[in-house]
Amino acid sequence: MPNIAILDTKSANFHSVKKAVDLFDTDNEITSSRDQVLRSKGLIIPGVSSTDTVLNNIYESELDKTILEFYELGKPILCICVGMQILFETSEEGKLPGLSIIEGKVIRIPEFDNNKNNYKIPHMGWNQLEISKDSNLFSEIENKTDFYFVHSYQCVPKDKKIITSITNYSNNIVASIEKNNLYAVQFHPEKSSNIGLKIYENFINLTRKN
Amino acid sequence: MLSKRIIPCLDIDNGRVVKGTKFLNIRDAGDPSELANFYNKEGADELVFLDITATHENRKTLIDVVRNVSSQVFIPLTVGGGIRALNDMKIMLEAGADKVSINSSAISNPKLITECAKEFGSQCVVSAIDVKKIDTQWTVFTHGGRKVTDIDVIDWVQIVEENGAGEILLTSMDKDGSYDGYDLELLNRINEKISIPLIASGGAGKLEHLVDALSVGNADAVLAASIFHYGEFSIKQAKDFLRKNKIQVRL
Numbered sequence: 001m002p003n004i005a006i007l008d009t010k011s012a013n014f015h016s017v018k019k020a021v022d023l024f025d026t027d028n029e030i031t032s033s034r035d036q037v038l039r040s041k042g043l044i045i046p047g048v049s050s051t052d053t054v055l056n057n058i059y060e061s062e063l064d065k066t067i068l069e070f071y072e073l074g075k076p077i078l079c080i081c082v083g084m085q086i087l088f089e090t091s092e093e094g095k096l097p098g099l100s101i102i103e104g105k106v107i108r109i110p111e112f113d114n115n116k117n118n119y120k121i122p123h124m125g126w127n128q129l130e131i132s133k134d135s136n137l138f139s140e141i142e143n144k145t146d147f148y149f150v151h152s153y154q155c156v157p158k159d160k161k162i163i164t165s166i167t168n169y170s171n172n173i174v175a176s177i178e179k180n181n182l183y184a185v186q187f188h189p190e191k192s193s194n195i196g197l198k199i200y201e202n203f204i205n206l207t208r209k210n
Numbered sequence: 211m212l213s214k215r216i217i218p219c220l221d222i223d224n225g226r227v228v229k230g231t232k233f234l235n236i237r238d239a240g241d242p243s244e245l246a247n248f249y250n251k252e253g254a255d256e257l258v259f260l261d262i263t264a265t266h267e268n269r270k271t272l273i274d275v276v277r278n279v280s281s282q283v284f285i286p287l288t289v290g291g292g293i294r295a296l297n298d299m300k301i302m303l304e305a306g307a308d309k310v311s312i313n314s315s316a317i318s319n320p321k322l323i324t325e326c327a328k329e330f331g332s333q334c335v336v337s338a339i340d341v342k343k344i345d346t347q348w349t350v351f352t353h354g355g356r357k358v359t360d361i362d363v364i365d366w367v368q369i370v371e372e373n374g375a376g377e378i379l380l381t382s383m384d385k386d387g388s389y390d391g392y393d394l395e396l397l398n399r400i401n402e403k404i405s406i407p408l409i410a411s412g413g414a415g416k417l418e419h420l421v422d423a424l425s426v427g428n429a430d431a432v433l434a435a436s437i438f439h440y441g442e443f444s445i446k447q448a449k450d451f452l453r454k455n456k457i458q459v460r461l
Binding site: 013022048049050111118122123124125126146150151169190193 | 211212213214215250255280281284285286303304306308330331332333334376377405406407430431460
C-alpha cells in the first residue's frame with residue numbers, strides 16, 4: 001500500500017501533484033481504489049476543472065464515502081483548489097451538492113471591491129498569504145509569502161475559526177482551512193515554486209507522525 | 211494584492227532554446243531544462259515554451275522538454291506552437307504543461323477554444339494573438355506572423371473571451387524585437403474590452419518598459435525573451451526595479 005494516496009478524480013492535474021510528492025515520498029500512487037486509499041497514511045485530493053466535473057466523478061465511483069471514511073480514521077488529508085471547494089455544502093459554480101464535510105458555501109469571486117474597483121476573474125497569479133492561525137502545514141513558511149492561485153470561486157466557511165489564512169483580492173478570499181485532520185488550500189502548492197513544495201513536505205511529515 | 215507576473219519565453223527548436231543561446235554561458239548550454247531551472251531560481255513567475263517550427267519531430271522533442279522541466283520546476287508552464295486539436299492539448303497537459311496557448315488554429319476554428327476550455331477548464335487555455343497595425347486597424351496575423359487576416363484584434367479578443375479563453379497573450383509584431391517598449395495604446399484598448407488577464411509581449415528593451423506595460427498599459431503580466439536571454443537584465447533586477455516603482459511583484 002502506498003504511503004500517500006493521490007485521489008484520481010479523473011479531471012485533476014494529478015501529474016504535477018505527483019511530481020511534487022515524489023520529491024519527498026516516492027511511495028505514492030494515483031488511485032481511486034477504496035482499499036488503497038484507506039490503507040495509506042495520507043490522502044491528497046487535487047483539483048483542477050469545475051466542481052461538478054470533479055463531484056460527478058466522485059459520486060459515480062462512490063469516492064465520497066471513501067473520503068469520509070478516511071477523514072473519520074483521523075489520518076491527514078490535503079485538499080487543493082477545487083479539491084477544497086467540493087468539501088462544502090453548495091457551490092454557485094455547479095448544481096451538484098458538495099461533500100458537506102465543511103459547513104458553508106462556495107460563491108463566485110466578486111468582480112468589484114467595496115470602492116467599486118473592477119477585478120479580473122479568474123483570480124490568476126501569485127498572491128500573498130496572510131496567515132491568521134498557526135498550522136502545521138505552514139511550518140517554516142513566512143507570513144505574506146506569495147502562492148500561485150487560479151480560481152473563479154471562493155469558499156465561505158460558516159465556522160470562521162477553521163480559517164488558517166486569507167489572501168486579498170476584490171475581497172478577502174479564504175486561502176486555507178484546517179479542521180481536525182483535514183487541511184485544504186485554495187492555491188496550488190505544486191505550482192508555487194520552492195515555497196509551495198514546502199507545503200508538501202510539511203504535509204508528508206504530518207502523515208509520518210501517525 | 212495580486213502580484214504582476216514576469217514570464218520568460220523560451221523558443222524551442224530541436225530540443226534547444228534558440229533565442230539567445232549565443233551570448234551568455236547559461237545559454238551556451240542551450241538546454242531548456244537548465245534555463246528553466248535558472249529562471250525559476252531567479253524568481254520567474256511562469257514559463258512559456260513556444261515550438262517555433264511546429265514540425266512533427268520538434269513536437270516530440272518539445273513533449274520531452276515539458277516532461278523533463280515539469281518534474282524539476284514547480285511554477286506554471288505554458289506550451290504553445292502548432293496546437294491544432296483537443297488531443298494536441300491533452301498530450302501537452304499530460305506531459306506536465308499547465309496551460310496551452312492556441313493561436314492560428316483558433317482563427318480557422320474559434321470553437322477549438324470552447325472545446326478545450328470545456329474539457330480542461332478556461333484556466334488552461336491561453337489565446338495567443340499576434341498583431342500588426344495596418345493603417346488604423348490592429349490586424350491579427352497567423353502562422354508565426356506570416357499570414358495576414360482581415361480580423362481586427364479589438365473584435366477578436368472579445369470573441370476568444372466569449373469562447374472560453376482564460377487569458378490573452380498579446381504580441382505586438384510592430385514592437386517585437388524593437389527594444390523600444392511595449393505598445394501601450396494597444397494594451398489599453400484591449401484591456402477595455404476584456405475581463406480576463408492580459409499578458410503583454412513584444413518590445414521590452416529596458417526595465418522601464420516592463421513598468422510601463424504593467425502600470426500605464428495595465429497588463430497583468432509581461433512576457434520577455436531577448437532582455438533576459440541576452441543577459442542584459444536578470445529577472446531579479448527586473449523585479450527589484452518593479453518593486454521600486456511601486457509595482458507588486460513576488461520576490
